[in-house]
Amino acid sequence: MxxxxxxxxxxxxxxxxxxxxxxxxxxxxxxxREEQQTPEYELAKEMLLAFIRDDASGFVRRMSPKNTELLNxxxxxxxxAEMVENRGEPVSFRYLTTLEMPVPxxxxxxxxxxxxxxxxxxxxxxxxxxxxxxxxxxxxKLHVISVNFL
Numbered sequence: 001m002x003x004x005x006x007x008x009x010x011x012x013x014x015x016x017x018x019x020x021x022x023x024x025x026x027x028x029x030x031x032x033r034e035e036q037q038t039p040e041y042e043l044a045k046e047m048l049l050a051f052i053r054d055d056a057s058g059f060v061r062r063m064s065p066k067n068t069e070l071l072n073x074x075x076x077x078x079x080x081a082e083m084v085e086n087r088g089e090p091v092s093f094r095y096l097t098t099l100e101m102p103v104p105x106x107x108x109x110x111x112x113x114x115x116x117x118x119x120x121x122x123x124x125x126x127x128x129x130x131x132x133x134x135x136x137x138x139x140x141k142l143h144v145i146s147v148n149f150l
Contacts, residue, residue, distance in 0.1 A: 040106045040135040041095065043142050047133060048093045048110060054080060064143040071147075083149065087129055088116030096130075105145060107134045112149070 043062060050058030056073035063071060071079075083090075092113045099107040110131040117124050130150040136143050 039142055040098070040108065043135055043144065044108050044110065044131075044133045045095075047144070047147070048112065048131065051080065051112075052090045052093070056080075062144055063147075064145060067144065067146070088114035088127065091115045091126075093131065105134050105136045107132060 047059055047062050049055075050062070054077075056076040060071055060073050060076055090112050094111050094113075096109040096111055099109065101107065110133070111128045112131050114127050114129060115124060116127065132146075132148045132150060134145040134147075136145050
């Protein structure tokens with residue numbers, strides 16, 4: 001009985017003494033109201049619209065010239081086809097946040113909604129993947145430094 005009382009007291013102490021962190025999350029409208037007005041936001045939005053429409057040239061032309069060597073329209077088509085096969089057809093997207101960084105880069109995170117059909121039962125389902133785009137300003141112009149689908 002003493003052992004059970006000790007175990008109960010130890011469990012209560014662990015719960016009561018455990019550290020707890022409270023993180024305040026800003027409402028979405030506070031976060032996105034100003035960011036949706038920026039050229040960086042519009043650039044990422046245009047890229048995602050091009051991705052959904054399967055517009056290879058529209059997606060690639062927004063990349064920096066150095067990156068278009070890595071991702072040309074032909075490679076975009078191949079990448080998108082693999083993405084559709086594995087994750088589904090992109091149908092919509094939504095802005096999540098711009099990460100704070102002490103450098104002139106502006107990494108944005110977006111959620112992309114994908115529609116796919118289950119091969120076993122034929123039912124459609126939706127899933128989201130993350131899209132990260134890093135934009136920087138140089139010579140008075142915006143440049144997409146990198147894009148990733150996670």
